[in-house]
Amino acid sequence: EAGVAQSPRYKIIEKRQSVAFWCNPISGHATLYWYQQILGQGPKLLIQFQNNGVVDDSQLPKDRFSAERLKGVDSTLKIQPAKLEDSAVYLCASSTLTGLWYFGPGTRLTVT
Amino acid sequence: GDSVTQMEGPVTLSEEAFLTINCTYTATGYPSLFWYVQYPGEGLQLLLKATKADDKGSNKGFEATYRKETTSFHLEKGSVQVSDSAVYFCALSALQTDKLIFGTGTRLQVFP
Numbered sequence: 244e245a246g247v248a249q250s251p252r253y254k255i256i257e258k259r260q261s262v263a264f265w266c267n268p269i270s271g272h273a274t275l276y277w278y279q280q281i282l283g284q285g286p287k288l289l290i291q292f293q294n295n296g297v298v299d300d301s302q303l304p305k306d307r308f309s310a311e312r313l314k315g316v317d318s319t320l321k322i323q324p325a326k327l328e329d330s331a332v333y334l335c336a337s338s339t340l341t342g343l344w345y346f347g348p349g350t351r352l353t354v355t
Numbered sequence: 356g357d358s359v360t361q362m363e364g365p366v367t368l369s370e371e372a373f374l375t376i377n378c379t380y381t382a383t384g385y386p387s388l389f390w391y392v393q394y395p396g397e398g399l400q401l402l403l404k405a406t407k408a409d410d411k412g413s414n415k416g417f418e419a420t421y422r423k424e425t426t427s428f429h430l431e432k433g434s435v436q437v438s439d440s441a442v443y444f445c446a447l448s449a450l451q452t453d454k455l456i457f458g459t460g461t462r463l464q465v466f467p
Contacts, residue, residue, distance in 0.1 A: 247398075274453060285359075285444055285457030286399070299454065334399065336455075342387060342406075342448060344455055346399040 245269065247347035249335050255353045261323035264350045267316070268337030272345070274298075277310055277320050278334040280349070286334055292318065325354045357382040357449050361458035364442075368435055368465050376430040376461045378419075378445035386447040388412075388421055388428040389455070393442045402430075402443070435465045 248267040256262050268275045273294050278286035289308065291299040295315040303310070307326070312318040322329055332349040339345075362377040380386065390402040390412070403412030408423035417432045428445060445458040 276454075283459070285446075285459045286455075287457075288454055291454060336399075338453060342453065343401065345401075346391075348398040 247335055247337055247345050249333075249347035249350055251350055252348060253351050253353075255355065256325055258327055258354050259324040261321065262325055262352065263319050263321045264333050264335075264352075266318045266320070266335030266347060268318075268335070269345055272337035272339060273315070274338045275312060275318050276336045276338070276344075277318070278336065280332040280334055282331070289320070322352075325352075327354050330354045357386070357447060357456050359445050359447055359456055359458035361443075361445050361461050364460075364462040366461060366463045368463070370437055370465055370467050371434045372465075374430070374432040374435045374439075374463065376443055376445075376463070378428045378430065378458060380426050380428065380445075380447050382426075382447055382449050384449065385423065386449045388419070389446040389448070390417070390419055390428070390430050391444040391446060391457075393444065393460070395441070399444065435463070437465045437467055439463060440465045 275292045277289045280286040289303045290310045292312045295312050310320045332351050334349045335347040336344050358381045360379050387406045389404045391399045392402045403414040405412040405421040411420045419430045442460045442462050444460045446455045
């Protein structure tokens with residue numbers, strides 16, 4: 244079975260610019276997550292979707308971050324405007340009903 | 356709130372040495388516990404899991420036992436290889452939630 248797909252793999256932008264990341268979860272996985280992994284830290288949950296609805300976005304900086312999963316399949320995460328502290332790897336994951344999480348390769352964002 | 360604490364790295368070992376990476380957790384009730392591994396340039400991969408007290412998860416020579424009395428889930432391997440060099444993350448998923456909470460990660464470096 245195909246894994247979680249993410250693109251792009253790398254992105255370099257200047258501060259105050261905008262950027263978008265894309266994720267396609269494993270087919271049939273209803274729950275999708277976006278995590279932020281800052282260098283030297285563990286992944287931190289940003290937002291969780293169940294189908295196309297938001298379950299938890301309490302850790303999402305909503306003044307600059309937004310995410311959507313319109314058809315309950317793939318998802319986009321956007322940052323506008325970016326700050327230096329947004330430099331991180333953005334991980335997408337999807338999960339099964341039996342409590343197994345599968346992670347994509349991540350998008351490494353560098354904000355200069 | 357729920358949290359995971361891991362020993363700081365890097366952990367530097369010679370090939371065939373014994374490995375222990377400590378992990379303790381704080382959670383309401385009895386969460387499921389996981390170890391994930393992140394090889395250089397790759398995404399997070401599930402290494403092993405345990406879902407209830409005294410369960411032992413094992414995979415690729417790695418083991419971890421769910422210790423309720425000490426709220427711990429230490430990762431062990433009897434004889435490490437150079438190919439085990441990676442970052443290891445301890446994580447939990449609390450009952451009644453479907454979120455993964457990660458520790459900060461421990462980098463393992465194995466030298467020939």
